[in-house]
Each structure stands twice: as C-alpha cells, then as structure tokens.
Amino acid sequence: xxxxxxxxxxRVVEALASFGPDADTxxxxxxxxxxxxxxxxxxxxAQIVEDEYGVVLKGEDMKELKTVGDAVELITARAA
Amino acid sequence: MGEKRRVVVTGxxxxxxxxxxxxxxxxRWAAGEVGIKxxxxxxxxxxxxxxxxxxxxxxxxxxxQFGVVASDEALAQAGWGAEKPYDSMRIGTVLxxxxxxxxxxxxxxxxxxxxxxxRISPLGVPMYMPNAGAAAISMRHGxxxxxxxxxxxxxSGAHALGxxxxxxxxxxxxxxxxxxxxxxxxxxxxxxxxxVQALSEVGISRPFDARRDGFVMGEGAGVMVLxxxxxAIARGATILGEIAGFGSTSDAGxxxxxxxxxxxxxxALTLAMKDxxxxxxxxxxxNAHGTSTELxxxxxxRALKLALGEYAYKIPISSTKSTIGHLLGAAGxxxxxxxxxxxxxxxxxxxxxxxxxxxxxDLDYVPGSARELVFSxxxxxxxxxxxxxxxxxxxxxxIKGQG
Numbered sequence: 001x002x003x004x005x006x007x008x009x010x011r012v013v014e015a016l017a018s019f020g021p022d023a024d025t026x027x028x029x030x031x032x033x034x035x036x037x038x039x040x041x042x043x044x045x046a047q048i049v050e051d052e053y054g055v056v057l058k059g060e061d062m063k064e065l066k067t068v069g070d071a072v073e074l075i076t077a078r079a080a
Numbered sequence: 081m082g083e084k085r086r087v088v089v090t091g092x093x094x095x096x097x098x099x100x101x102x103x104x105x106x107x108r109w110a111a112g113e114v115g116i117k118x119x120x121x122x123x124x125x126x127x128x129x130x131x132x133x134x135x136x137x138x139x140x141x142x143x144x145q146f147g148v149v150a151s152d153e154a155l156a157q158a159g160w161g162a163e164k165p166y167d168s169m170r171i172g173t174v175l176x177x178x179x180x181x182x183x184x185x186x187x188x189x190x191x192x193x194x195x196x197x198x199r200i201s202p203l204g205v206p207m208y209m210p211n212a213g214a215a216a217i218s219m220r221h222g223x224x225x226x227x228x229x230x231x232x233x234x235x236s237g238a239h240a241l242g243x244x245x246x247x248x249x250x251x252x253x254x255x256x257x258x259x260x261x262x263x264x265x266x267x268x269x270x271x272x273x274x275x276v277q278a279l280s281e282v283g284i285s286r287p288f289d290a291r292r293d294g295f296v297m298g299e300g301a302g303v304m305v306l307x308x309x310x311x312a313i314a315r316g317a318t319i320l321g322e323i324a325g326f327g328s329t330s331d332a333g334x335x336x337x338x339x340x341x342x343x344x345x346x347x348a349l350t351l352a353m354k355d356x357x358x359x360x361x362x363x364x365x366x367n368a369h370g371t372s373t374e375l376x377x378x379x380x381x382r383a384l385k386l387a388l389g390e391y392a393y394k395i396p397i398s399s400t401k402s403t404i405g406h407l408l409g410a411a412g413x414x415x416x417x418x419x420x421x422x423x424x425x426x427x428x429x430x431x432x433x434x435x436x437x438x439x440x441x442d443l444d445y446v447p448g449s450a451r452e453l454v455f456s457x458x459x460x461x462x463x464x465x466x467x468x469x470x471x472x473x474x475x476x477x478x479i480k481g482q483g
Contacts, residue, residue, distance in 0.1 A: 018134075018138075019134075020134045020135030020138070036135065040139075040202045040203055044201060047198075047199060
C-alpha cells in the first residue's frame with residue numbers, strides 16, 4: 001500500500017489533536033515536547049499508525065522522533 | 081508522644097449526584113431533594129470539559145476526574161493558590177477508592193477481546209490503578225509529600241481522612257489533601273453488586289425503613305484540605321472544623337455481612353470518641369453509614385446503642401445515602417463533608433424515604449424534613465460519622481464544627 005506524505009500528515013495531525021494539543025499548533029516543525037506529547041501518547045500514535053498503514057513502529061523508532069515532521073517522514077517511508 | 085497535633089479542615093470539595101460542589105450537597109439534601117434516578121446515583125451534571133483539558137480528561141478515569149475536581153474546590157476554599165502555604169514536600173495526598181478505574185479496565189478488556197492483546201492502551205494501567213486519583217491530585221497541585229491510595233471498600237474514604245489526620249498528628253506532614261472517589265456505575269459494576277444481593281431491587285434508598293431492600297449505588301468524590309491547627313491559624317486560614325478523632329476495627333467475621341452483634345463496629349466508634357477526648361454526651365449529630373440494606377441498618381443500630389448508651393436514643397441520626405445513594409469508596413469522605421456542613425449550618429438534613437418504621441430500629445433517624453442542630457452551645461458542635469464495609473472494616477470519625 002502506498003500513501004502520500006500529505007495523507008499521513010493529515011492522519012497524524014488528527015491523531016495527535018485527539019490527545020490534547022490544538023490542531024493549529026501541530027505543524028511539521030513542532031516538537032513533541034512543545035506539544036506536550038509524551039511517550040505514552042507516542043505508543044498510542046504507533047497503534048493508530050499500525051492499524052491504518054500496517055506500519056509497525058517500535059520503541060527504538062519512536063525514541064528518535066523529535067518533531068511531527070520526523071514521524072510523518074518515517075511513517076511515509078515505511079508504508080511505501 | 082506528647083500532646084497530639086490538632087488537625088483542622090480548611091477546605092472541602094465534593095462531586096455528588098446532587099451536583100458539583102460541597103454546598104450544593106448540603107443545601108439540596110437539607111431541602112429534601114434526592115439525587116437518585118432510575119436506581120442509580122449518577123453525577124449527571126458533571127461535565128469533565130468544564131474543569132479539565134482534553135489531555136487531562138483523557139488520561140483520567142472518571143473516578144480520578146471526580147477526585148481532581150473535588151480537590152480543586154477544596155484547595156480554592158482553603159485559599160491555596162499556585163504558591164502553597166507549606167513546603168510542598170510536607171503536603172501529602174491521600175485519595176481512597178473502593179474499586180478504582182473499572183470503566184478503564186472494561187474498555188481495555190473489550191479492546192483485547194475484540195481487536196487483540198496488542199491494542200490495549202498504554203494509558204490503561206495508569207488510569208485504572210487505584211492510586212491514580214491520588215497521583216493525579218498530587219501532580220495537578222504540585223504536592224510532593226507522601227501520596228497514596230487507600231482501599232477498604234466502603235470505609236475507604238473514612239480511612240483516608242483518619243490516616244491523613246494521623247500523618248499530620250505524627251508530624252509526617254503539615255497538610256494533607258485527603259478524601260475518596262468512586263465511579264462504578266457500569267453494567268458490569270451493577271451486575272457485580274447485584275450478584276452479592278446488596279442492591280435495592282426497587283431502586284430506592286430508604287435507610288432504616290422497614291421496606292428497605294438494599295443500597296442504591298452512586299458515584300462521586302469528596303476531598304478535604306487538612307492542616308496542622310497552629311500553622312493554619314498562623315497563616316490566617318478560615319477554620320471550618322476539625323477531624324478530632326479516628327477509630328477503626330475489623331469484624332474478622334463474614335466476608336460481606338456485618339457482625340450481627342455490632343460489637344466490633346461499636347468499638348471503632350468508642351475508639352474515635354476516646355481519640356477525640358469526647359463522650360456520647362458531647363455528640364449532637366450522628367451521620368450514619370445507613371446503607372438501606374437489611375443487615376447494615378440493623379447492626380449499625382446495635383453498634384450505636386453499644387457505643388453511645390442511653391445517648392443513642394437522644395442524638396439525631398441521619399443517612400446521606402438517602403439522598404445520593406452509596407458512593408462506596410467515596411462515601412466516608414463525602415459523608416464527613418456532609419457532617420461538617422450540618423454542624424456549621426446548624427441544620428441536620430433528614431433521612432429521606434424513611435416512612436415506615438422498623439420496630440427493631442428504635443432510634444431517632446430524623447425522618448421527614450431537616451431539623452435545627454441543637455447543641456449545648458459551649459465550644460464547637462461535635463458529630464460522629466460512621467463507615468462500615470465489605471470485608472468487615474469499621475471506621476468512626478469524630479468531627480468538630482465551628483463554634
């Protein structure tokens with residue numbers, strides 16, 4: 001299954017917004033720290049991504065992610 | 081150990097089936113209103129988004145949400161702002177629950193069964209653990225003294241206040257935010273309590289009435305801010321009352337039925353009076369456990385006679401469960417708050433629904449409507465608040481109001 005970066009971006013923003021931060025603040029350059037998204041939120045994000053795109057993100061993958069854009073890039077690459 | 085440090089109440093907060101707010105509980109109960117509908121005491125007017133951010137709300141089980149909102153009210157009344165009046169390491173948090181985050185357990189179990197074991201939320205454990213409410217209150221207000229949950233079924237809330245009082249008396253803390261919270265009104269929760277044959281089949285809470293047939297389950301939270309008396313007075317706090325005595329025993333008998341003699345329960349009440357240095361003659365109100373079950377109301381009546389002697393027949397007794405049902409692990413804390421308000425407003429709210437007397441239950445349970453609190457007028461009015469539980473736990477609290 002191939003998905004566009006825009007589609008992933010949209011889904012990731014929607015998921016993160018459901019965790020608390022305002023959707024407007026969830027830009028590609030926003031860091032998870034700025035958005036108050038912690039490791040528990042990222043595990044939830046990984047579950048959503050796996051259901052949506054079949055991409056399995058493990059703990060070590062998530063640790064490297066600093067920004068929303070990092071997550072979108074990784075998911076898009078893995079889904080290709 | 082020398083003289084015990086005194087422990088005063090400087091703030092109270094409640095979320096109950098009668099609404100959000102401690103005063104709402106007192107005023108609506110005293111007016112004879114009942115918060116029970118369709119056999120449940122649900123907090124229908126509680127809307128988490130009125131008090132909590134999206135992030136806070138989705139990370140807290142309903143029982144913790146109630147606890148946090150009640151703590152906000154209590155801290156505001158105590159006049160605690162962003163800057164706390166004590167070293168944060170000297171402020172404790174004790175929040176009791178009988179069950180914990182059962183709806184979180186249920187929703188995650190559904191996910192496991194319907195989707196798979198790897199779809200359980202990472203928020204599952206941190207939301208359903210019984211200490212989650214205490215943790216949430218500690219984090220929200222930056223309280224860094226010792227914090228924990230307390231579990232003793234329907235005495236949990238009273239144990240929380242009693243043990244928080246001991247923490248201050250012993251010098252381990254200068255202040256403790258303490259209470260209880262519960263949210264078990266799920267299909268599974270009702271089925272479990274129905275299976276024990278503890279719930280009213282007709283859905284009516286009428287403690288001490290001959291027709292009583294079980295308790296009505298409710299939900300909510302009650303939280304008090306407790307402070308060491310001298311420090312509270314020195315900082316100019318408004319003193320609402322005092323947790324003057326705490327006594328606790330166990331039946332060591334049946335798993336769910338109270339000891340029919342009422343003796344272990346009576347001892348808890350006697351210990352509480354002794355702890356407070358008061359006698360039955362000093363007590364002007366008893367807030368009963370009064371569950372509306374056949375067994376509790378009978379054994380509690382026996383316990384009161386054993387503990388209070390001839391005064392058992394003279395002291396007005398009423399049950400908060402007649403208006404909000406049984407809040408399980410929150411009950412003892414919410415009822416302590418109801419007791420304190422009865423003392424301070426000088427109004428004893430009635431045992432609602434009590435219309436047909438039970439011949440064996442011959443005390444003054446304040447049927448009908450609210451009554452003026454009568455006390456000698458010397459010093460502060462004194463009340464006893466009772467809590468008893470599945471497992472045979474018994475707690476008495478002696479609460480003093482404003483003089």
